[in-house]
Every structure is written in structure tokens, then in C-alpha cells.
Amino acid sequence: MDRESIQQTIRERRTIRTLSDQEISIDIINELLESASYAPYHSKNEPWEVIIVKTLQDRQLFVEKIMESYDRLNSWARYDQQNQGSARKKTQDYFLNVPLTLIVTAPINESPKKNLEAIGAVSAFIQNFQLVAWSKQIGVTWRTIPVIFDEAFKQEIGVVADRQIIGLLSVNRIDEPIKLPTSYRKPVTHWSAHLSEKLKGMSESDEIS
Numbered sequence: 001m002d003r004e005s006i007q008q009t010i011r012e013r014r015t016i017r018t019l020s021d022q023e024i025s026i027d028i029i030n031e032l033l034e035s036a037s038y039a040p041y042h043s044k045n046e047p048w049e050v051i052i053v054k055t056l057q058d059r060q061l062f063v064e065k066i067m068e069s070y071d072r073l074n075s076w077a078r079y080d081q082q083n084q085g086s087a088r089k090k091t092q093d094y095f096l097n098v099p100l101t102l103i104v105t106a107p108i109n110e111s112p113k114k115n116l117e118a119i120g121a122v123s124a125f126i127q128n129f130q131l132v133a134w135s136k137q138i139g140v141t142w143r144t145i146p147v148i149f150d151e152a153f154k155q156e157i158g159v160v161a162d163r164q165i166i167g168l169l170s171v172n173r174i175d176e177p178i179k180l181p182t183s184y185r186k187p188v189t190h191w192s193a194h195l196s197e198k199l200k201g202m203s204e205s206d207e208i209s
């Protein structure tokens, strides 16, 4: 196993929002999904389910439902009155040009533990998908736009009531040459600490307040 190349793929993967109209075959998508499904999970059944939006008819229906949901949620109100129409059209055009979307869901569970485990496992599934896609020159944007919390939208796109959308994945081939977005991560020392340091820091801040 080439562990170095796994590390390189993890570090190099970027969210790709630039669209291309190159076809992605369903065979490739199925291969990527199969790889993604080797994510860890902690439930009786694998928690992920995926709805594939690929044909022109499905894409048009999907975008129609997104736009209706945005309207329902009054999402355009944050724009000035005169800009609302163009903002709506821009959003609609963008989504219509996404060649393929995956609607990835997890079961909703009343137990916080089971719910966390389902969301965690499906998030690992999504990241696996992003990484294998990247290794095949396919870009992904993991989206959690407000419509995913709209019950009417969920129902209209075939997500049953006892499941939650963890991501809408916009998927498209990466055209070469492409200027990759840069991405910065804080050094490990900014967000990690030994337990004793953490507790010391907390007791010191208690003393100050």
C-alpha cells in the first residue's frame, strides 16, 4: 500500500466549484461510491443512502425543487429588491450546469449517540468519495445549502422523513489546466493540546474571570 500517496491525496484535494460539461459515466460513479462505502460505520446496517441526479430530466426536476425551496425559505430577501431576480437566476443557472449531484443521507436517530454515529459514518463516506474522486480528476463540492433542512424539499426529492441529508455533492470532471483554489490549515499546535495543559489553561482562565 502506498501510504505516502494517501497522505498526498488528502493534502492536495480541494473543493472544486468550477464546472465543466464533461460527461461522467455512471460506471465511474458507481466505482467511486463502492470505494466510499468502505468507510467505517457503527450500526447494524450501513447508514448511507445516495440518490443520483444525472439525467437531464432529473437535473431539471432537482433544480426546480431547489428553487421552489429557496423561494419557500424566502432566501432572496437578503438581496436588495432590484437584485433578487438576478441572484435567483444565477443560482438556478449554476445548479442547472452541475453535471451530476449526489444526495447523500443518513438515518435520523433520536438517540444522540446513534445519530452522531450515523452522521459521522456518512461524513466519512463522503470524504472517502471526495478523495477517490480527486484521484480520478473528478472534483466535488460538498454542499449543505439551507434547502436540505426543508422537509417539503426532502420529500419532493425522494428523501424519506426518517432520514437527513448530510450533503448534496456537486460532482464534475476537472478540466486541465485549472487554477486550483489554495487552502490553508492552521498548525497542529493551534488546535491540539495535552490534557494537562488544557486543564491548566482552563483553571487559569477561571481564576481570571
Ligand SMILES: Cc1cc2nc3c(=O)[nH]c(=O)nc-3n(C[C@H](O)[C@H](O)[C@H](O)COP(=O)(O)O)c2cc1C
Pocket: 013, 014, 015, 016, 017, 141, 142, 143, 144, 145, 181, 183
Ligand atoms: C459539512 C460541509 C458542508 C459544506 N457546505 C458547503 C456549501 O454549502 N457550499 C460550498 O460552496 N462549500 C461547502 N463546503 C465546502 C467547504 O467550504 C470547503 O471544504 C472548505 O472551504 C475547505 O476547502 P477545501 O475543501 O478545498 O479544503 C462544505 C464542506 C463541509 C465539510
